[in-house]
Amino acid sequence: MDSLCLRPSAPACAAAAARRRDHILPSFCSIQRSGKGRVSLSIQGSKGPTDDHCKKFLDWKYSYHRISHQSRNTSANAGQSLQPETEAHHPASIWKPISSSLDAFYRFSRPHTVIGTALSIVSVSLLAVESLSDISPLFLTGLLEAVVAAFFMNIYIVGLNQVFDIEIDKVNKPTLPLASGEYSPATGVAIVSVSAAMSFALGWLVGSPPLFWALFISFVLGTAYSVNLPYFRWKRFAVVAALCILAVRAVIVQLAFFLHIQTFVFRRPAVFSKPLIFATAFMTFFSVVIALFKDIPDIEGDRIFGIQSFSVRLGQNKVFWICVGLLEMAYGVAILMGATSSSLWSKSVTVAGHAILASLLWSCARSVDLTSKAAITSFYMFIWKLFYAEYLLIPLVR
Numbered sequence: 001m002d003s004l005c006l007r008p009s010a011p012a013c014a015a016a017a018a019r020r021r022d023h024i025l026p027s028f029c030s031i032q033r034s035g036k037g038r039v040s041l042s043i044q045g046s047k048g049p050t051d052d053h054c055k056k057f058l059d060w061k062y063s064y065h066r067i068s069h070q071s072r073n074t075s076a077n078a079g080q081s082l083q084p085e086t087e088a089h090h091p092a093s094i095w096k097p098i099s100s101s102l103d104a105f106y107r108f109s110r111p112h113t114v115i116g117t118a119l120s121i122v123s124v125s126l127l128a129v130e131s132l133s134d135i136s137p138l139f140l141t142g143l144l145e146a147v148v149a150a151f152f153m154n155i156y157i158v159g160l161n162q163v164f165d166i167e168i169d170k171v172n173k174p175t176l177p178l179a180s181g182e183y184s185p186a187t188g189v190a191i192v193s194v195s196a197a198m199s200f201a202l203g204w205l206v207g208s209p210p211l212f213w214a215l216f217i218s219f220v221l222g223t224a225y226s227v228n229l230p231y232f233r234w235k236r237f238a239v240v241a242a243l244c245i246l247a248v249r250a251v252i253v254q255l256a257f258f259l260h261i262q263t264f265v266f267r268r269p270a271v272f273s274k275p276l277i278f279a280t281a282f283m284t285f286f287s288v289v290i291a292l293f294k295d296i297p298d299i300e301g302d303r304i305f306g307i308q309s310f311s312v313r314l315g316q317n318k319v320f321w322i323c324v325g326l327l328e329m330a331y332g333v334a335i336l337m338g339a340t341s342s343s344l345w346s347k348s349v350t351v352a353g354h355a356i357l358a359s360l361l362w363s364c365a366r367s368v369d370l371t372s373k374a375a376i377t378s379f380y381m382f383i384w385k386l387f388y389a390e391y392l393l394i395p396l397v398r
């Protein structure tokens with residue numbers, strides 16, 4: 001045993017975490033208590049703390065601080081009735097429970113996926129716009145209905161995943177509200193049930209067949225991906241899991257939401273234009289990358305719970321570079337396709353836009369520390385930003 005000396009607060013926060021049993025310490029750490037009530041943090045092994053120990057501990061501490069901050073908010077809310085009356089009626093103490101429930105719902109909704117869904121629907125809907133006069137109240141209402149119905153289905157899909165992954169998320173994503181205990185399983189089930197019902201109700205009321213089928217197929221695939229029933233929980237099989245995400249993000253979002261605006265809102269015949277085919281092809285690459293990359297930081301919990309993700313099978317390093325390679329390839333194809341455009345402004349924007357994104361990706365990828373979970377997660381969020389940027393470029397492809 002040897003001591004791991006980082007900052008004076010490290011042993012204290014590790015001891016608090018161990019006491020509360022709400023956050024698992026890295027396996028090489030243990031808490032030592034002296035007779036005088038002092039605590040220190042020890043590591044196993046005779047050679048003393050290595051760089052790897054320090055990195056892993058810093059990652060752990062970073063995630064501990066996020067969760068302890070959130071549970072402080074929650075316990076502050078729970079204890080509110082014990083506060084003196086003057087304090088309980090202070091505007092700040094009324095705001096606190098509201099802001100922490102909003103914060104918990106925000107984390108539950110996996111905002112990076114919701115933003116991606118909303119942006120993608122707006123972007124493919126714009127592909128159906130032929131002239132400025134098409135941007136009418138009729139178009140905006142049809143678009144809003146599609147975005148709101150998809151928002152509820154998005155909450156259903158990501159929420160159901162958290163309901164069935166509570167134990168895995170305690171290891172992989174302890175800040176999610178079901179894993180941290182801020183939400184009870186019943187709350188999770190209630191939110192996902194209401195979300196699915198709202199999505200279908202809206203889809204039904206609107207009366208658009210492409211919209212309703214998009215919601216229904218997403219519902220079926222999202223359910224099959226996560227539920228723990230015989231023949232389901234397809235997330236256990238890496239290829240099937242990736243195909244579920246690809247079917248929704250690459251095919252359904254592009255084709256069904258375009259058809260919703262083109263055939264149901266504008267009452268025009270279905271025409272699969274060059275930008276629509278480009279969007280579907282490009283998002284095929286992106287969906288595979290998201291499906292592969294999202295599991296790179298989760299290798300620890302996935303291994304324990306028998307999830308055979310690509311990262312578990314091939315290793316994090318390999319999957320990371322496969323993802324970067326796939327995205328660079330997609331950017332290469334986009335640049336070539338942009339160069340063939342007959343419109344000069346579209347050619348310039350498509351070629352320059354994709355070249356800038358490709359070089360940004362390359363320079364960021366080279367600086368990622370693949371031994372740090374925080375660094376991989378932050379790069380994963382950067383990939384989502386590239387996904388958003390692509391949907392800004394797609395309406396400009398002609």
Ligand SMILES: CC(C)=CCC/C(C)=C/CC/C(C)=C/CC/C(C)=C/COP(=O)(O)OP(=O)(O)O
Nearest residue numbers: 150153154157158161218221222225244245248
């Ligand atoms: C309604 C429409 C058109 C869109 C919804 C947009 C979504 C959410 C598309 C994804 C489709 C799908 C089948 C997703 C399943 C993927 C999922 C819930 C992944 C969660 O991945 P895990 O690795 O299990 O969990 P963490 O990332 O939370 O660890």
Ligand SMILES: O=C(O)Cc1cc(O)ccc1O
Nearest residue numbers: 110113157158245249290294
């Ligand atoms: O939405 C998706 O395309 C996949 C997905 C990624 C993620 O990081 C969390 C949830 C989820 O559904």
